[in-house]
Amino acid sequence: MFTTYSASAGSGKTFSLVVDYLTICFKNLCPRTSHDKHPSASSREEFRKILAMTFTNNAALEMKKRILDVLNEFAFTPTDQRLPEFNDYYEKIVKKVFGEDADEHDPSLREKICHAARLQLQTILYDYDRFSVTTIDKFYQKVIRSSALRLGLNLNYSVEIDLGEFYQLVVDKVMDDLKKGDPLTDRLLKALSQDMDVSGKSDIQQFLLDTLDLLYKNAEDNYQFLKRLRKLDNQAFEDHIKEWQKDVYETIPDAASKKKTLTAELLQLLEEKTGEPKDGVNQNVYKAVGKWVANPKLFISAENAESNYKNVCKLVNGAYLNKNKHLDPATEAEILKKAQDLQVWMNDELKRYFNELLVLKYANKLLIIFDIQQRMDDLKALRGLFFLSEANIILHENLSALPPGVSPEIYEKQGFHYFFLDEFQDTSLMQWHNIKPLIENNAIAGRGDAFLFGDVKQAIYHWRNGDAEILHDLSSYPTQNQHGHGFPTLAEDNYHMVPLQTNFRSQEAVIKFNNEFFKVWAKELGFHDQYKDVEQLVPDKEDKHGGLVQTYLHGEDPVTKDSVKSLPDSFSKLKEFVENNDPLNAKHFQILYAVQDALNRGYACKDILLLFRRNDFLSEVAQLLINYGMRVETKKSLSLDQAPEVMAILETLRLLLNPHDRLVQAKIIHALSQIMDIGDAYTNWILKLQDDDSDNFSLFIEEHFGQPLALNEWRKEPLFITILNIIKTYRLDEMGSPFLNDFLDFVLNYLANRKDDVEDLLNRWDYLKKSKKIPSVQSFAKQDAITLMTIHGSKGMQHPVVIYPIKQERAQEIGFWTIDPTDNSTAEEERRIAYVKSGEKSFSFSDLKDDHLQKKQEVKNDALNVAYVAHTRAVDLLYLIIEAKENPKGTDHISVLQNFVLHAKTKSGDPFFTKDDDIPHHFYAGDETWTKPKKEEKDKEKTVAKMVTPAMGISDFSLQELVMPEMIPADDPRSIGTKVHDFLSRFSAFPQSEEEAKEVEQTIPEEIRPYVMNFFRQILQDEELKRFFGPEAKVYNEVSILLPDGNTRRPDRVSMLEDKVRVYDYKTGHDDADYQKQLDEYCQLIREMGYEDVQGRLLFVI
Template sequence: MSKLIVYNASAGSGKTYTLAREYILQIIRRPMEYRAILAVTFTNKATEEMKTRIIEELHALAKYRRGEGREPNYLSVLVDMLKGEQGQQQTLWDDDSARIEYEKEVSRRAQLVLTSILHDYSNFAISTIDKFFQKVVRNFVRELNIQPGYALELDSDRVLSLAVDKVLENLHEDEQLQRWLFDLVEERLNEGDSWELSGILTDLGQQLMREDFRQQPESFFEKIGNKEFLDGYYRKLVAKSKEAEQEYKETGASAVRYLENNGIKLEDIPGGSRSFATIFFKAMEGVVPSSYKSATDALNNPDKWMGKSKPKMTDAVYSQLNPLLGKILDYIERERNTYAVAIKNFRTLGVLADIDRQVRELASEDNLLLISDTNHIINKLIEGSDAPFIYEKMGNRFGSYLIDEFQDTSKQQYANFKPLLENSIGEGGYAMVVGDVKQNIYRWRNGDWRTLGISVIEDFKPEKISLDTNFRSKRNVVEFNNAVFPIMATALQDKMAAEGIDNNEIGKVYEDVSQNVLNVESKRGGYIHIEKVNGDSVLPDGSANELNSSERAQLVMQKLVERISELQDVQRYNPSDIAVLVRRQSEGQMVAEALLEARNASEPERANRFSFISQGALYLSSSNAVNLIVSILRLSINPADAISAALVSYIEKLEKDLPIAHGYFENAVSERVTALIDRIANLPLPEAVECIISEYRLNEIVDELPFIGGFADVVLGFATQKVSDATSFVEWWDERGLRTELYLPNQEEAITIMTVHKSKGLQYKVVLIPFFNWDYEPATGSRKTTLWVDGEPVAIDGDKLEAIPVEYGSSLKKSAFAKEANEEQQQSYIDNINLAYVALTRAEQELYLYIPLRVNRKEHIGTLLFDAAVSIPSATIVEPAEGEEPSIITFGEKGSGAGASVKENRGNTLSLTTYRIGKPLSKIKQSYSTTLAEGSGNLKKGLLMHRLFSLINTQDDVDSALDALVEEGLMVVDEQESIKKQVLGKLANPTIAEWFSGKHAIVAEGDIILPGEEYRVRRPDRVMMGNNETVVVDFKFGEVEDPKHRYQVFGYINTLRKMGYPNVKGYIWYFDHDGVVELD
């Protein structure tokens, strides 16, 4: 039995290098077993990067010859591996000639596996977690009662939005739901939050995507779907809460009566009118005191009750009243809040059930599988089953596993992977996971650092290897992070301990934070600048002039622009060396606007200094041109839409530099728009948009071209849906399209703006973080944190829910759910210090942190870091003005980049220079149809039938394939039925039926690239791969047998055999003559 290997890979420690090395070691050891190795990454980008890296490394190894260029990566370790393999069988040679032979063997194996992978690329199994599990689901549609032909819905928010609309649409039919929603709205109004009903339901519906909700048993969903049960349970909770309050009053009254009956007044008690005993009188009146520390100190402590000068306070008084004090404190600190927090969100359960039902109905109607359900479905599938057999049924039995970013796997994902790892290890396979608990920043997507930090350690007792050398950053940056994060982690741990929460998980996460640095010249130096941004001042009259949060943000933007100018003008960094990291998209937009403003204010030859690329900082809806197009579409739906008409008029006047805005808009706009609406009335949506672009000559506005191109892509994507008219598009645009990002291609010289989450795995010479001031406490108020807790503490008369939603806050910490509240607090601390760790470890050479102080002076991640940095001996604290606290700390000396201080402007930030208006689709179809009609009948039929069969995998696909041809304009509806009968009749032939049985993996009209100096391609009509056999078929429509057909298929057979496919057989199918010719 082998052993699981866990690589703990801190930031910049060569994780990708290690993953690629281990993968290449496995495939060089056994070149033909690459199909049995699964490598799992976290993102599509990481998947492509890993595939590219492995192919490039294999290519370098395959082409390497001693003395011809640089030695490839991994060559030495591969040579050592081969020596180790042969060490049992022969004497090891230590001379150079022996090494050359080993190098040749590595090269030979690399060439073999490279060729195999390139000719069998679909089995080059490097995948994201989601895609791997989706593949599992596809192989079990029958067992899971999923309809064949389902579509995977990646955008769960879209379905949720539609479900919310359905709930509101049917609201008049459900009085109970109306009452619950009315209560929710009233509660939001009382709290000063948004009470817009659709928004409330959408926020609530996000709970449906959480693992801790989806993993509840069926009995839970049955109960919350029963409104009668929920309403009755809710009334019991309210009654129980009132009963507990009444008992609280009576307990206070009992204590007061005892004091009165025994002639004891407050002045007879230590502390007098300020003593703990005042709580008895407040309890009797039903008042909960805001402060009661003296009472908690007195509980179970006789010394607090008695004194030499207080003879009336005896042991008898203590023994009578101390239990009553305990009951009162229990109500205040636990019982009262337990019912209050349960009642507060209880009504949302019924609303959630309705939203969930609508989500399921929509998914069923449209045959969708939500990506958020995938992990749960597989978890249920393997529960109590032979998990290795289930995975084996997929047709790809993996024996080795390499899993990246393991700290971001969820509990369910880990549960789904665990049997695979166990099976691999049990059969002597290779299994490794790589991750870093300090870089777990996706808890909001169900990521759980404890899968790597705790679960996998306890379950597998693995071999642990730490990658503890930082290859990314300069010495000062590494040593700063080594010093500051243990201090921050300890501070947070101490904060929890001060609240009586005893847990060391934060310390556990950061116990291995310290890294080594390469002792080479290129890694010396590094610079860190930390600055608190306040901006407050004292006015001449002595009063304070305090900036609000918006003014402080603008001050930060001013400092940011100045710093970016200095980095380029003085320190000679290029724009592409610089990244600005933000916590939220709104901050990224602020940065983008500041850089655009600085760019516009610069001289043309220096404007390139502020060019930038960003994901999330620019939206299509920020474009005047896009808003003009959408407004015209709105007017085409409702010509009386005054707001859209006004917007069109405004934009027309705004764009005065356009040729179309030279004087005739003010009086002609309504007529022009009316005429345009008439022209686009019957056009498909993409053509209507192109018509608007052409009419207003928007394709001539260079700065708008990326927005127009992006918008056109969105429109085309939307047009592939079942309903794609202007009305549907505008509704979608209002719901989601407004938030569609503008994606720009990477530019050679541009500053990067991105969120910290998206920066994970990346690195830049200089990193600036302008808003290093996010909270580390769990969100409360309008951005509340909802927890799902066990409903046992509020079970009443046998009624119980397996889970109930409660809101994090001070009340929760003083309830029966205090343990869950404390756990959430700790996990929030870990989330946010981890986010800081990811942000600070992106920098290679220089790091600039700006900490805008809060108006309320509330502590946050920035103040935590600043306080930690001050205590580091190597810190340089810039001397503050007299009477002020230090606000700037630096480490090391500023360095320099390798580029010119200012490069000449080689183009706009948005560098497109043209947008071509396409020929209308209707004319293209007409032209194509004419060409097809003018061709011979056999040619037309051949084109149609080849296209049709390229869309058919099994007989069940015939209808959808015919529909596709109609949609593509290649066939009219009247032809469908006759062609369908003809096709199904042909498929009745047993030999042909086998080809379309669904038992084979299918490649339809796939290209086979042949090796050799010339680029040659073979394209058989259908290649099928099954159990130890390969079948290639070529279709002939309207043709008679011809010897050249046989030569053609023999060519396919020989090519596939050379590629290593087993037992290749070929067929020619003469469709019209029912002839099948077998070739072997």
């Protein structure tokens, strides 16, 4: 059976996928009769035959997690204690496994499902690497690695995804190879000279990087062109480009002369035979021909050439001459003959000129493309590299050579019978052609089923070769097979189409708005067919008939403090912010207004998601929110290297390489103390690592984990097994950490692409960290912070509140490989190829105009789909913020939305949006009084930070200073500062007089005595400090503030007196903005615990 799910946003796609996946498992595991109570080992392993693939790592992680969650719930949670969503899974699976008549309340069926779930969960966890829920790219890597020899690849190759590092290495190699008189140098200088002629500037580094992009970016989409390009050698291609240049420069004088002759002859004839324009001839003839003759330059724009050509065509067609009834046939024929001569010349010669200008613009980069390709090939061979972008091409070349119906040998050894393809709208044509034979041959053999899940409206990866047309065709197959994407060898009854049209995610107001808005926009753009199923149903549930959509139309003028005086008291914080930042950017104000409005409606910061198309705008708004006093969460804040559990694993791997490295040992203790809240880690463990003969690290491990680290045994194990052993030893598996789950996925991905080597893994991690490319956790929402992310990054997610500030996107130049329109060779395979990239106007009068228009439509389709993804992430509240246009006539997001807000009607004829009477240019659709739905109260302590038992912990001074003092001179301020800090942390109450200070003086170590005494005097001279450092204050030294996400913050001293809280941090050196930022964070965290009068102060001990 071949089943296609057409799954719009929020319609239960993942639910259906998990149901079908587990149905296959349970049909083999659940006993069919009372005598069959013990499933065979082979039935437990049916999951090995299932291949579930998706497009992104995020989606693969979600799929894998959901399958395991459902299994775990079925196996260990009683039915009456399950969350409703898991009971929905149970009911659906029971019907699919035991038949539609099965009673889901039957205790015997519950027992069977429970037993099967336990067996399946146990088997998957035991054989986790055969749990094939992955991305398409990773599957292809696995196939290629298992058939490397047959495919002619180095058996020890490494897969590289990020080409940036290797781009730079190739550029460096080209620069090193430049020598005077060398052919490479001559070619590069020629190319740079041409680049200067075209663009007016030239940067050699950027020039080379751009040339590399032509080779390796979208290599799959440009496969046929690049394949033909690689057949040429350097000299042949240089001759190729010289011919282009010659054509253009020879065309110019001839064309200019011809243009002048033809236009002058036509204009003279018109004047002689029809008289002056005032005598009745249409004046557009003179505008079309006369003005052109007056312009001595040929280099008019393609756009003007197109306009002139249209007017000449009208003249040829008689549109103008028909108004001159007195013209005799001979005169009219003579005029038409001259006009036709001009028309033919423009269509043939002038259009050829503009073709050549387009081709020549990027020809300079092609001049050295072979030099660059050769150096990249040398680098790949030297390092044993294989680029991920080449995987599809290698498989395609191997599979396309097979006769139809022949089973690919490279697939047979994989052993898969069932196939799940999620996010199928983002699958490329080459990917589909590569996987199609495996599915088709398996279906013909009757060994299993295939399931496709996708939504053409959410196809947002066209720029990475995604082709939603495949899903569009398969969704209506076999009645339509316009592009041959289906399976002509399969019987029609093998196809099953399942539309999922109910949106279980969003509230009614959000659903209805998106239904109507995207129906209108898709029609205006000409994408009605792709959006014919855009209308989603509202679920028949009482809690889904609410929600609110708000649209803010702002102008260019900034917001001033006078303009916000009328805002209600609930916006007092915003009014104060405007007063302090007068005037405030209008878009910034509307973003803050939306955030504050959501908070006023009862939502927490963690409920709010802001979406962006570009990272630069995201960063700008993140800083705005921080200035407004909000905590924000971005991809950077969720980086895996921020997690202490990941640090503990990595540092333990480093310990395998150097078991006596005290800095590594200290980092492990530090990481584990953060996880386990070991308050005495610094004083009892890390500080003692300074002793050369100390075995403190081993004692720490044994005391807290009951066994030593089995370093010798771990060195003999495969890398992944070693990491699992580390996790088990430190009991990290008990944390349920999303950072840990994603780190394991990172390691598995690394092992699929590179060698099984600890040192290489660590080097790779260090490189990614240095280049700021450490992966981020894909699913984490415990911290009460506003989330900011790009729309592409939000795929598959949902949030109670979505705020989308929409910016007008600048028109981008569109580039593509094509057959050279200036080459008139009769044999198609002999025609030159070219790369063209320019703005729309440059294509106006060229043979590539239609190709460009097609690419432009693809860009518009992407923009429509990206907006659809953004709008449909919202559950309850959707805020759309745009800068209003004076005359919104375009088909862009802002113009269509503005017109929709101002003019759209409901089916009953009422305005779809209601104008907010209190706030100018604010409109809403839905329940204006909407507030966050009340839900059952859960442990409130989990939503805020809390202070835990104060204990001595690790200070802000680095671990290197603590465990390697010999590397720091004794008189270095860092060393002295550490000791002063540690001494002060012992005091709850400080001396309250000079006499008391003198009494303490003799107990102070001599090397830090002057610094401590100066600090005492600093306290005594400040009345407030004296009170909060006195005996009446309740003091927490080195208190740990436990964050909701499990991380901690540790101010040096928190003093409480009456209803006041003072936070102090000891520092050395000079004031620093980062110090104050850290202190402000401590204070804010304590305010969130319910304390009102909280202030912080930095105290410099040296």
